Amino acid sequence: MSAGILVDALLTGAVAAATPLLVAGLGELAAERAGVLNIGIEGLMLAGCFAAFAVTAATGNPWLGLGAAVLAAMALGGVFAVVSLTCRADQIVAGMAVNLLAVGGTGAAWRILQDRGLTDLPAGSGFTRGWTGIPALGELPVVGPLLFDQYGMTAFALVLAGVLALVRRRTRLGLVLHGVGQDPHALAASGVRVLGVRWGAVLFAAACAGLAGAYLSTMRTHAFVPLMTGGTGFVVLALVMFGRWSVGGLVVGCLLFGLAESAQQGLQSLPGARVVPHQLFQALPYLVALIALALAGRSAPGPAALGRPWPER
């Protein structure tokens, strides 16, 4: 087995693991830039994950599944927005409530699916690898496994990252988003509807989280199990902070975490690895995230109004 093949596999696995983090992270980044800290992103992903699977299982159409994931996550995101933005409840508490709601809701709904025998997607109904449909592209050195031997969501994530970076730097919307999270009083004085901008950012973040969840259940795998997101949403929160609320930093963070995730799978099976408890290997990506967060956190001031209600009490 050549080292090249192993490196390719490592990188392919890293990008596959990084993709849902990046999609959900870009949404959360926009929300936090607007001053809203939604720790319910894990729940939004879970809702999207389940909705995509359920609708694809029922209809055989994964595109409908994607749509359902976006709608389900936006609905739950809307609940969060009503509670935390309109009613000005604590954003942390509201986010936790969203997580609990998603865990309970998807768990109950999953049992209904089980009772109806909808536990598998119809044959060939999920999205397949190699989104271009041109297998030769996947064989290209380096870029093949990284970009083309992936699911369509990877390409979408990269395009979305580019668009968001442009919006942030080159458009008025980017300035408004930044301003709402930094100094909402100044923006309000200049006629910007702060609450409206925050609502929009929360719903955008929810849609992204829904897509990230759909990636897990209709692309990366064609299956759903309760609690399938497995804490991915919480990792996303850390990565946004690690990336210092910038698109570039987030991309680097996601790739770093994906690389650690991919590496631990290879490391576990190395000869002699059994002297180390397997839980330590599984913890490796989270240790990397923790260390990176600790290092980044020392010099990373977030949006000044992050987590504060509007209008302030």
Next chain:
Amino acid sequence: MRLIPRLLTVLACVVPSLAQGAEGVALITAGSINDGGWSQLAKEGLDKLKAGGVKTTVIQKVGADAAATELRDLAADGWSLIIAHGYEFLNPATEVAKTLKGTRIAVSGADVERPGIVTIDFDVSQASYQLGVIAGRLTKSGKLGFIGGGAFPSVKACYRGFLAGAKSVRADATVAEAYTSWDQVTQNKAQAEAFIAQGIDQIYPDVDAAAKGIYEAVAERNTAKPDALVWTYGCVGDANANPAAGKWTLASAVIRLDNAFAHVAKSASDGTWKPGVVRENLASGTCVAVLNPTLVGGVLTPAIQAEVEAAGKQLVAGTITIP
């Protein structure tokens, strides 16, 4: 005054059914009986008893906190044997058994002795040995992989059995082992992909329903590279016809729960019931290797079938033991 005749009528309906009792086998499961894994397997086992004329009932989705109540209710309904399917029912079953007369309780999937109840232990390591024989014969790279949901003793025993079986026919075979999770399909798929990238061409998963991820990884690989196939197996349930990679699943180490349930049902009814651990294995016909019938005669040649069968006989006879 009309109330008394009505009450008498109701009693007349209810009392005979109480007196008659519900002699038969009741099952409680923690999960849904359609979960595609442990609970569904139990329901299928119970259905086979039912087909044999045994009266049965099942209560699914029972949490450990509600188990004692359900067990008492079933006993009050007169069921002669209650099978609590899963280790999590061990404590409530032990507590309830102290208060029961006439109803027996068996906890399946537990291997510890508790007063008043039977626990049923399943040893799949011998069937895993037989799967290892197949893997050793069919591997081209000599590299095999084992993925467990957790590093529990019963799971490690399957690994040791698989390794010993493979080495019995191919001394230079290696089995890489990795432990992931019982429910994270994505993680299991990624682990299988990592194995495949390392040149592993036979993957034996013991991860319950999360094996879906492993089967998907195998199917994706084999679809992309049909000239260098990766083969896989099933564990606990019969995965030979799994929708993702059934045509690349060589065999399954299966727990025949109907067999195990029939054994405890028989002991409960014929007076041989004795609290303690009942060990189900290859010799008892409960934990057996089942070859994929669609591959028998093809990839699974008569010579390989004969080797698997011979290994089974030696395991039962005790001339081969799992390290």
